[in-house]
Amino acid sequence: MFTIGDFAKHGRVSVRMLRHYDAIGLLRPAHVDEATRYRHYGAEQLARLNRVIALKDLGFSLQQVAAILDDRVSAEELRGMLRLRRAELETAAADTAARLAQVEARLRTIESEGSMPTDDIVLKRLPAVRLAELSGTAASFVPQDIGPAIGPLFAELCRRMEAAGVVPDGPGLARYEDAPPEDGGDSGAITVRAGLPVAASDVRALERSEGAEAAENRIRIVELPAVERAATIVHRGSMDTVLPTVQALAHWIDANGYRSTGYARELTLSAPEDTSQWVTELQEPLTS
Secondary structure, rough: EEEEEEEEHHHHHOOOHHHHHHHOOOOOEEEEOOOOOEEOOOOHHHHHHHHHHHHHHOOOOHHHHHHHHHOOOHHHHHHHHHHHHHHHHHHHHHHHHHHHHHHHHHHHHOOOOOOOOOOOOOEEEOOEEEEEEEEEEEOOOOOHHHHHHHHHHHHHHHHHHHHHHOOOOOEEEEEEOOHHHOOOOOHHOOOEEEEOOOHHHHHHHHHHHHHOOOHHHOOOEEEEEEEEEEEEEEOOOHHOOHHHHHHHHHHHHOOOOEEOOOOOEEEEEEEOOOOOHHEEEEEEEEEE
């Protein structure tokens, strides 16, 4: 038999925690001395303690832990609980990774202040392009708001074009505008537009396939005119880390006496499954 102190050491928990488990009936001592009221535990109770700690670490409440250990939860119910917890942890991990990427992007921006690159930025003419577009709204122009808005739009656009038998005529292009007041424009909301180039011969097939869609959800065919002058820079990596590239472009535009005429477009040059390998060209229209 172990004293409560020794049992706590072997179980890597505190004496206070063991007393709490005793009080709520989760892990009773094997023996309590009638005279001293000292608690004693058997070695076999370490197995139950280990299960308690493991289930707690998975995020279960002590009430849920007690129900599981006392066989009041079926195997199927337990599998469902574990699947739900796994999904919660995956979501939390993804959110944490995104926040970490944003912090690192801010750090790189701060560290590069005063030494913004100039040789990576190219002035060019952007040709006219015909796009099939879907639009949505993001709460703001920060990456953590833009990503969840633009990503599903591109996925849905690709799905509908494939269903219509239409193959994109070039890489995807994301565009942004201030949202109109009725869509939250006064609060910094952004209209996001996900577009894929289409050949003139495919427009009719795409329009026919959209017949069942509500007007506000239909794919729009947009003819973007040529842009005579744009400052462009290539960003490599996830768009969660785009801030240093955006600010480098802004510094160059200001230093060279140009003025931006709107939000930069984002031309997807490569988008493999690993987002750290993405290649995106930022294209910011200019006026002198």
